[in-house]
Amino acid sequence: MSESANLRQNLQNIPSIFEISAAETLDSLIYPALSKIFDYLNLGVDFKLLGAYRLKGEVSPILTWVLQYLYLRNRDASFGESFYGLQRTGMTSGELMTRQQKLISASILTLMPVLERHLKTRSAHHEDISIWERHTLNVLRAYHASKAIHTFLYLIKYAGSHSPIFRALNLSLRYPNEPPKDDKITYVFLKLLEVFAFFLQFIQWWYSNDQRRKIGGTLKNPVPFKNKPDMSRENIHPKGDCPVCLMKIQTPTACSISGYVYCWKCIISHLKERSICPVTGYKITLDDLVRIYET
Incomplete structure (x- = not known):
């Protein structure tokens, strides 16, 4: 009797693919939105190193990683997953994430979109890309194909995770049995960040309209x-x-x-x-x- 009740509880805690997709969409907005903000404010990393070498780049990937790790450390969920009340747990054990899993998750959530966007931009503008960049693009395409298969298997309840990355880390998304317990300062800070999600949506809307104005202005x-x-x-x-x-x-x-x-x-x-x-x-x-x- 207790085993059947536990099974029923686990099934009820499994989010739908639509909720997972919404959380992933919100996560994917962080880096481009921060990039547009810093581009508009003309902020970035640009200083001389030894000799004639210069270090040029963006600060938005760094802030994206910090934001994701902050949520993973305190909520065991990414920014988008926490916004929709989800939590990453062990696929079989149901235990919370280890510190290593949190670091890997934050790095993947940040580096993969940045790398993919950079390579696709270079490829779309017919820039000379190295053979390693071509291989990386092919690996990313293979990953998306594998993820589509995992999503389908998750949809028909044949797989415990919706993504090959989750499967490799032995993680799955669940609704927590209890709400996260944060101290007052952390709670207020994270809530303010969640309000930032609506600002991200506005940035996306503004940017898409701005692009249309560029074309049809x-x-x-x-x-x-x-x-x-x-x-x-x-x-x-x-x-x-x-x-x-x-x-x-x-x-x-x-x-x-x-x-x-x-x-x-x-x-x-x-x-x-x-x-x-x-x-x-x-x-x-x-x-x-x-x-x-x-x-």
Whole structure:
């Protein structure tokens, strides 16, 4: 009798695939949302090392890892999983996570989306990627295929976990039997972070609308640099020439922010030095470039 009651309780504690998917979606918003915030504030890591070497990068992956580990340490769940009231436990034992499992989980939750986004961006913009980066992309594709199979097996209640990573760590998602017990300061801090989830949704909405405005906005080009009075539409460069190399445009590439057209190699080389439009000075990234194909 007690065994059947325990089994019934475990079955009731198993979340649906829709709740797990919602938690994963929320987790996936953290890094891009923080990246957009820091890009907008122009914050990042950029300082000289020994000699001519420079260290350039983002701070958002570091903050994402800290945030995820904070939740895993205090709630045995990621940010998104905690928001939906889920908890990571041992697949067979039902015990809470070990410190090693928490560190590995936080690293995977942070590094995998960052790495995948970086590689897909480089591949989409036809940049030269090494053979190791290609292999990594193939491994990530194989992982997503394996995860789809695990999700299906979890859906038909044939598997105890929805992901190969959870299976490798011998973990599963459950509803906790008791709510987490935090001290007052930790409770208030984590609740404020959960309110931040709605802000993440707003950032995603704002960014998607901002992208639509870039594509379907005004057809009038912005004016050139205001601090260079000698630059005007008539004397920047002859029509049909690239504003960077001042020669006939090769592989025309338009900037969706300003509408100006450059050589592909010229604008890519320019963006490696400065993340602004060479003509207007507006802040741009590789995602704002659109290749123009002749028919």
